[in-house]
Every structure is written in C-alpha cells, then in structure tokens.
Amino acid sequence: MSASPARVLARKDARELWRDRRLVLATVLTVLLALAAVVSTWVQVSAYERDRLAAAAMESDSWLSQGPRDPHSAAHFSQWAFRPMTAPGLLDPAATAHAGSAVWMEAHARNPAAFRAVEDRVGALELGEFSLAWVIQTLVTLLLIVFAAGAVARERERGTLRLMLASARAGGFVLRGKVLGLLTIAALIVTPLLIAAGAAVALSPAALSADAVVRVLLWCLTHAVLLAIVILIGVAVSARSRSSAAALAVGIGVWVVAVPLAPRAAASLAETVFPTPSGERFWAAAQKDIHDGIDGSGTAEERSATLRAGLLQRYGVTTIEELPISFRGASLDASERFSNRVFERRWAMLEGTEDQQRAVIRAFSVVSPVIAVQNLSAAFAGTDNAHQRDFTRQAEVERQRVVNALNNDLTVNGVGQPAYKADARLWRSLDGFRVQPMPVASALAQVWPDILILLIWLIGAGLLAIRAGRTLRPELPQ
Amino acid sequence: MPNDRVVEAPVLEARGLTRRFGAHTALNHLDLTVRPGEVVCLLGANGAGKTTTLNLFLGFLEPSEGQALVLGKPVLEDAAAARAALGYVAEVVNLYPTLTGAENLAFFHALSGAPELGKAERDVLLASLDFPVAALDRPAGTYSKGMRQKLGLAIAVARKARGILLDEPLSGLDPKAANDLVAVLKRVAADGVALLISTHDIFRAKEVADWIGIMTHGRMVDRRAAADQSAPELEQVYLTHMAERAA
Numbered sequence: 266m267s268a269s270p271a272r273v274l275a276r277k278d279a280r281e282l283w284r285d286r287r288l289v290l291a292t293v294l295t296v297l298l299a300l301a302a303v304v305s306t307w308v309q310v311s312a313y314e315r316d317r318l319a320a321a322a323m324e325s326d327s328w329l330s331q332g333p334r335d336p337h338s339a340a341h342f343s344q345w346a347f348r349p350m351t352a353p354g355l356l357d358p359a360a361t362a363h364a365g366s367a368v369w370m371e372a373h374a375r376n377p378a379a380f381r382a383v384e385d386r387v388g389a390l391e392l393g394e395f396s397l398a399w400v401i402q403t404l405v406t407l408l409l410i411v412f413a414a415g416a417v418a419r420e421r422e423r424g425t426l427r428l429m430l431a432s433a434r435a436g437g438f439v440l441r442g443k444v445l446g447l448l449t450i451a452a453l454i455v456t457p458l459l460i461a462a463g464a465a466v467a468l469s470p471a472a473l474s475a476d477a478v479v480r481v482l483l484w485c486l487t488h489a490v491l492l493a494i495v496i497l498i499g500v501a502v503s504a505r506s507r508s509s510a511a512a513l514a515v516g517i518g519v520w521v522v523a524v525p526l527a528p529r530a531a532a533s534l535a536e537t538v539f540p541t542p543s544g545e546r547f548w549a550a551a552q553k554d555i556h557d558g559i560d561g562s563g564t565a566e567e568r569s570a571t572l573r574a575g576l577l578q579r580y581g582v583t584t585i586e587e588l589p590i591s592f593r594g595a596s597l598d599a600s601e602r603f604s605n606r607v608f609e610r611r612w613a614m615l616e617g618t619e620d621q622q623r624a625v626i627r628a629f630s631v632v633s634p635v636i637a638v639q640n641l642s643a644a645f646a647g648t649d650n651a652h653q654r655d656f657t658r659q660a661e662v663e664r665q666r667v668v669n670a671l672n673n674d675l676t677v678n679g680v681g682q683p684a685y686k687a688d689a690r691l692w693r694s695l696d697g698f699r700v701q702p703m704p705v706a707s708a709l710a711q712v713w714p715d716i717l718i719l720l721i722w723l724i725g726a727g728l729l730a731i732r733a734g735r736t737l738r739p740e741l742p743q
Numbered sequence: 744m745p746n747d748r749v750v751e752a753p754v755l756e757a758r759g760l761t762r763r764f765g766a767h768t769a770l771n772h773l774d775l776t777v778r779p780g781e782v783v784c785l786l787g788a789n790g791a792g793k794t795t796t797l798n799l800f801l802g803f804l805e806p807s808e809g810q811a812l813v814l815g816k817p818v819l820e821d822a823a824a825a826r827a828a829l830g831y832v833a834e835v836v837n838l839y840p841t842l843t844g845a846e847n848l849a850f851f852h853a854l855s856g857a858p859e860l861g862k863a864e865r866d867v868l869l870a871s872l873d874f875p876v877a878a879l880d881r882p883a884g885t886y887s888k889g890m891r892q893k894l895g896l897a898i899a900v901a902r903k904a905r906g907i908l909l910d911e912p913l914s915g916l917d918p919k920a921a922n923d924l925v926a927v928l929k930r931v932a933a934d935g936v937a938l939l940i941s942t943h944d945i946f947r948a949k950e951v952a953d954w955i956g957i958m959t960h961g962r963m964v965d966r967r968a969a970a971d972q973s974a975p976e977l978e979q980v981y982l983t984h985m986a987e988r989a990a
Contacts, residue, residue, distance in 0.1 A: 429854060
C-alpha cells in the first residue's frame, strides 16, 4: 500500500532540509544550547540542595543543642524552614531565583521567604533564566517559525506547489504533510533535549518520585502542544502568503508579540493595576493591626486587660499570682494567636493581589499561548508561585505549631517559676520539620484555566490550518 | 488529418466555459473537446485565456459560467478526481533542486497514489521520452530546461494520465530541444493520451497539433485542423485575428 500524500510530502521536506544542512545546523545548535542550559541548571540545583541539606543539618543541630532556655526565648531563637528543590525543577527554574528559599519561623511574625538566589548574582547577568524551558519556549519556537514560513510559501514561489497540487489524487494533503513534516523536525530537535533533561532529572540530587515522573511527562506534553500550535499557525500563515519572505515577516511579528512581548507586557500591566505593597508598607500595616487591633478587638493594652479579666473570672481568683497557669505564658499565647490572625489577614490580602495580577497576566493569553505554557511549565516543574505559597504556608503552620507548643509549655510548667527553662526534651519534640512536596494533582487544580486556554489555542490553530488547507491555491489572487 | 481516435469519448471538454475576474472576462464561453490521442493547441498571445482554461480543467479556478469536464464529469463536482486523471506540465517545470531527478520523479509519482514505479519500468519510460537516464542521480538543480520539461512530462506519463495539460511547454527551448520535445509529445499522444497545449509558437503548434484553436481576449475565435493549413497560412490567419481584435 502506498504512503499517503501527506507522508510523502513530509518525507520529501525532511530530505530537502537534511540536504541543505539547515536542519542539521539547527539541531546541533539547539542541542548544544539545551545541554548548556540543563548542565548549568543541574549545577545550580546540586549546589542549592547541597547547601540546603548542610544548612538544615546545622540548623537542627543548633536547635537541639541550645541548652536549657526559657521556652519563649526559644521561640525567638527560632528555626529555619528550607524549601527543597524538586527534580522537575531542573526543567524550568522559573522564578525560583527570585523567590526566597528559607523561612525564619520565629514568634510573633510570619516572615516572608528569604535568601533569594538573585541576591548572590552579578546584576548584569539578570537577563532571565537560561533553562530548557527557555530554549524550547523561545529558541525552538523561533526556529519552527522560520522553518514554517517557507513551508508552503516557498513551494508557491518556486512553482512546485502547482505541480504538487496537480499531481495529487486528493486535495488537502499539503497542509497535513507540511504540519507532519514540521512536527517530525520539532521531534528531531527536541528529543535529544528531552533525553538530556530526563537524564539530568534522574541524576538530580533532588528526590525523584512517581509524582516527579508524572510532572516531567506533563511538562513534555505542554511543550509538545505549544510546538504544535506554533507549527499549525506558522504553516497557515505560510499558506496565505505570496512569498516566504512575507510569511517570515508575519511569523516573526507573531513570535515577537507572543514570546518576548506579551508575557512581559502582561506582568508589567498586572503590577501597575494591582501593585504589590512594599515590604515596608506591609510590615507597618501588620504592626499597626497588632497594636491597634482589628475587627473591633481593641488595642494591645485593651486585649491584655480583657485576657486578664477573663482568666481571673474563669478561675475564680482575684490576682494573677493565684492563677493555676502562668499568666505570662497565657498572655504570650493570646498575643501569638492574635498576631496569627493579623498575619493571616495581611497575607490573604497579599495573596489576593497576587491572584489579581495572575488574572491580568492570564488575560494576555488571548494574544499569546506562551503565557499559559509558562504557567503550566512552572507548575509542573514545581517552581511557580503556587508551590512557593504552599511552602510558605507549610512553614507558617509549623511556626504556629512550634510557637504554640513553646507557649503552652511555659503556661503549664512556668506557674510560679519566673525563671522556668525548658530542656532538650522539648527541643527534640519540636525538631524534624520537613516541607512536604505539593502533589501534582494540587498543582493541576491551580492551573486548569491555563490547560483550557492552551487547548483552545490548539483547536483554534488547528481550525486555522484546516481552513488554509481547504482554500489552498497555487497562486493567490491579486 | 486528425488521428483515428477522435471518435472516442472526450477526455477534456469545455461547454460554454467562462471565467471572470471582477469586470474582466478572462475566458468567454469556450467550447472545446480533446479526445484520447488527440493534440489540441490553444494559440494566442499572453492574456488570451489559455492558462485560465488549463486552470479550470485542473480545478484551480471555478468557472463563472459553463462547465469544464474531465472524462465526462464536471471538474467542479470533484476536482480531485479530475486531477487524478490528468497530468500537468508547466512552462517551467519546477523541480526540487537539491533532490535528484529520480527523487523528484518518485516524489511526484507517489503523490498521485499510483503504484510504485519500478526501476526498469522507470528507465524504459524515461528512455521513451528521450530523457538521459544516467542523469537521474544528479541534483535536478543541474538540469537544462529541456531536461526538466521531459522529466515533467515523465511525471505525467508515469501516472498513466488520460490527458495532459501543457502550459507553454516549448517556450524558451532551443530549436533542437523544442524539436525533440515535439517528437516526444507526438509519441505520447500516439499512446492514446489527450494533450491540450497552450502556446504562442505557431510553427511548433502546427507540427504537433491535430487541431489549433486561436484565442484572443478570452474567446476562441478560430479553430482549424493543423493538417489543412501550412504554417505560413496559419500565421496569416492568426495575425488577421490579432489585427481584428486590436481594431
């Protein structure tokens, strides 16, 4: 049985590209760049994981060996929560370098994550992360735009389109063949990158799990869909162009808008419309809430007086010295619980602003599928804002657990003992916090709008290509 | 005299075939038949409607009025079926310059869905078309125009096309190459293939055609059996029509 005309055409295209060395050159360059990206990311991740494990061990040792101490003093002595790097993070570090990697879990304050990798870098190098995701989203898409521009228009220019259409037993095969050929080329270029990335992920010092494997597969699928969209649009543009130069001009224009421009413009507009409050303003507002109170709860002094009155009434005594619990411990505990409410409120406002920013950025997906791909890529790599938020929330839950336990220990055991000191037994019971990785199902729940957007783009690009195929003529009307 | 096959059903038929581009009528009520083994030349200057006629038979254009039929079926109803029965040779046969002649032939042949062409069958075919078989393994970018025309014809013949449309196939060929191609076209027609050739070369048209249709401004203004006219007579008729039209 003879091959379909579309396959025949795809094979012919591949052979032509191979003969004139364009494909070889493009593949070699892309593979070299991708290998450099994978190796550099792997080195960074390895260094980060090494440092994290060393710091975590040192931190644990420091916590356990702090000796007898007032529990509240220990709450201020505090601990650090370190964010672990996930294996798929190698594929797309996204904003990891700009996000803090450790949270200081101290009493009275929910601190933001600190120690951003960018702080240790030379400013001039801050031109964006060089990663496998960048290579595919930026470089491979550009290469495919260049290849797709000539796909049909070049056949038209040199007159072979007329002979092809006249030779085939059925119409509509040209676009199918061109898309098939370009998909093969994309696979040729990308497969070595994915093999290298897969090897890097497997060799990663970060933990590799079934969850990580699913994430890597979803990440690959996301980028395959992006490349398919680029090919479908590129071929449709080529089919509607008089010359490959005209198709290239349109293709590059679309690429400039979709890849470098739209994501940046979206982020810039989002920040303008919904500005993130400065750290100074955020902390000043939180401190004001703590001091002046929220929701009619009164000032710190009024809340303290209310607590005192309440405890005296509850235990039927007239002085705090007669209380069966440590008033200092109870007071610290109440203060902590109030500040927790304040921080939850303030952080919710901050996260609300981030969500609004994300909605604005997502709206730009109308002009660029790359925005949805960037969101999905970071989500599957475990390096997006949702994962960072999950990490800081876990750290906050742990902070509250530790501080509450320390305050509770003081409240129960510090009765009539102003100089009460807890010992290593308590420190040991509160050691060993490990951040749990966010399951891929939770990550998917965060990015379903992006999946939907990407599918709409894929269907739209497919319809555009089908229409271009149905109306394909050897020459375009003047 | 036209050959004996003219009694057979036409491979190509135009009935009042008309094509307009806006206010301009490129082809005006053309009636035409080309039967198996028959060679019909459409003779006319640029813009006379010759290429538009070929495009209508290939289904690349839709008629504004009338019908183009291939093997009795309207092209408009099934352009793919029409193209499956036809071969096409352009004024300049554009091949893929980095692919060899053999690869070009195999590619266009495979597109047609015809059974794979064996090497022996291919070489016999090319030899019958006076194409140098030894050149098949060279990149097509190195071929002369005559060689490309013959390979283009080979693409059409190899798929066993019932009719072949040739758009100015002799244009730009040196006299020997043109003579060779005329001889080849006669041999192809002798095998029962209907040929519809657009040309403005009166003398070659007289050599190859059974019938010659003179076209000006989208109309076929004269139709003559090539054998009944000498080349100078044909030229005189043609020039007269041109002058009338200009007046």
